Amino acid sequence: MVQVDQTPRAVGTSELFLAAHGISKTYSDGTEALKRVDLEIHHGEIIGLLGENGAGKTTLTKILSGLLPPTEGRVESPRGSVRFASPREATDFGIGMVHQHFALVGPFTAAENVALSHERPFTRIRLAKSLERLKALMEESGLHVPLDVPIEKLAVGEQQRVEILKVLSRDVDLLILDEPTSVLTPLEVDNLFELLHKLRGQGKSIILITHKLKEVQSITDRIVVLRHGELVGNVRTSEATTEHLARLMVGEALEQAADAVELRDDALPVRRDEVLDDIEKEIVLHVEKLVSRGNTGEIAVDGVSFDVHAGEIFGIAGVEGNGQSELVECLTGLRVPTQGKATIVGTDILGRDPREIYRLGVAHIPEDRWEVGLVLPFTLAENAILGIHRWEQFRGPLRTIRWGAVQQHVRALMKRFEIRATGPSAPAKSLSGGNQQKLIVGRELAKDPAVIVASQPTRGLDVASAKYIRDLLVDMRNRGRAVLLVSADLDEVLARSDRVAIMYEGRFMTVCRPAELDRETVGMLMGGVTSGAKEVCDE
């Protein structure tokens, strides 16, 4: 059990703004997002909310701002009960949130966007008045943005400032910022922090959701750490060390890999002609100085090089959004990188389309199973042949699809991979998340791949399905396949990988064997801190 620090009083003796008592949240699908969290927020303090993906940060802020009812516990304020029907009511109360994905109307100007947030339905829009107020606010806060340019023409940092202005113009007391720096350039980050200091000086409270250790230490007064829905730390920033925070964030214990079950022998074909000892030395996937841009044009992958050998699981750990998705997309033909080289057993793969890459022996378990991995309205049978729908074994006379053969294939998949569904003609959307993922994994492994690229393969799955899929990957490794495992679930990557890289802002912070890493170092590397971290084992 992690020891929880005593809640320190906020800086100064400022008055209480909001208090959460014993907050628990269990979602309807059974996920326990929060467990008995207590938190007090005072006027004029900046709180850093630290935690990995899925630690419960977003849920907590949604409950604090009254947008989500807690399953247990209550949120109170000297001003009255905290329970709102809409973000607008929350802002009326004095709580404003700036989301990671801005809620702005692209073709509207900044002034129009701000005016929009003030209007009630069926009232006249007073743009001139709003413009005046906005200018005054810009002077007061020092936040400057062009007012007469459509939002979509502004840089991301400017858009964020508009979003903040929008919230400030509603005169809020508590400003919640969700990963505000992830889209900003270093200069923009400096400007943002300056602004936050100024706002604190005006008596406003700020909650900063982040996973970056350096940032949280440079700006906040108090740091609250969540892990798996539990509040594991509530410390004054001045008293917190980076190592301590890193340890709090990633936890102490590691799930052991030793309990991987042996799969039934008929689960998968063993490659016929292989002797494990030989291929263990063989480099199957080779990546060299890969550079790629993300969706908004930023450099998402910044010169990454690595090899994955046959019979090896190469893990990539890190907080989501640090370039892992883009890297995987480059390697599977879904994104064209700007620079670099990647080969599969010597054949160049960059810039090829997904079908060619699959022919070279790559199977891909995509991170987004609803939007990419499956065609949800399609049946199980239809989904089971996505990408292999031109296989000879499914081909009937006149180049038709032999659905009979497909059904047989699906029934075999259902049996082998324990996919529970009413039958091959059940729509994929009727399956549970675990069964959907097993369907994808089964389909991909049926390709008898040499390389398996698995991206967040167990995210959102129930414990049993997650374990099953992890074991499958280990089994594939044991059968001589090269596995690239990308996951934000630290326990998963560290326990199952033979070598692991930690990715931060498009780069590998380190590549080494999991045993050579301690939790503290991992936490610091994930948070982008290298200085002070023990020298690690780059090969």
Place this chain on the structure above:
Amino acid sequence: MSERELLAQDIKGALKRGLFGLSPIAESLVAAALGLIIGAIIMALSGFDPIVAYAALLKGGFASTYALATSAARATPLLLTGLTFAICVRAGMFNIGAEGQMYMGALAAVTLSYFVLPPGLYQIVGILFAMTAGALWSLIPALLRVFRGVSEVISTIMFNWISHFLAFYLIAKILVDPARSSQTVRVPVAARFPILIPRTDLSYALFAALAFAILIYVLLWHTPTGYEIRAAGLNPRAAKYGGIKSKRTMIMSFLLGGMSAGLAGAAMAMGTPPSYAVFAGLSQIANLGFNGMAVAMVGRNHPIGMIASALLFGGLAAGAREMQISAGVPVEMVGVVQGVIVIALAVPELLRIFRIFRKRWPRLFGRRAEV
């Protein structure tokens, strides 16, 4: 699994994916009943006897061999233009251009009279001409969409107008019948679809339409190409991940759609007695392309369902005359009642389609911009 089992499975699947928790067939029946009731109320309010009127509608549309033959004749082009829309919706696009593609097909079929061919070849060549013309006319908006990002909705509507006036010009100046300036030259006798039931309009064109519908069904549900078209239509990202080239499926669906509309034009030009020509003003073919979209909606964009819905539309059209003559309902009121029934039937599928397309075009449907 046999063809029949699959069909049964398709029907079962179709039954399962109903809106409002109803199966599609029950849903359609409820919708039809609602449409009939609202139509009856409108007629009653306007002083007509709805029972007499509906009896006349039924009699004129379905109650005799003649009535059924007339309905089937009306249904033939509607089934084909409906397929144009349905194929493209399955591919994730709105092809509003069946109207213009059909004009081009009809005019291409008429040009047969300038050729001398062995008698047996006329019909085949005519069909090929018409389908090629429709497909080419459809290809341009498809290419614009794929390579330039031009919305196919806008471009197909514009192409309808281009073909509208191009047709006027061709009918008046180029293809004009020297004997009668109000129409084009007539399709040669050897090229006409033989009449199926004497003294009716029903020709063998019906079989061409049915065959094409079945062909499209087989293509979409039983071939890898059709599988790719449907996958790309439902989820372009998953399709790309599955190695499907959505540019290819888009163009393919437009070509098929254009062929279908072209065939509709051929069915009209080569299969409508007594003129076997296209009139100036396009009077006998105008709006068949647009009405086909309604046929597609009511038939849920499924070729087999659309055979039934095309027959219903043919019946409504054929019964309209009887409604006028024996129930004394004016033609405008007949149109109102038909419109109400059609809208009631099409709404569930419209909703479903909009739900799919809202994702694709956030701007058009006013979803917030994710900047």
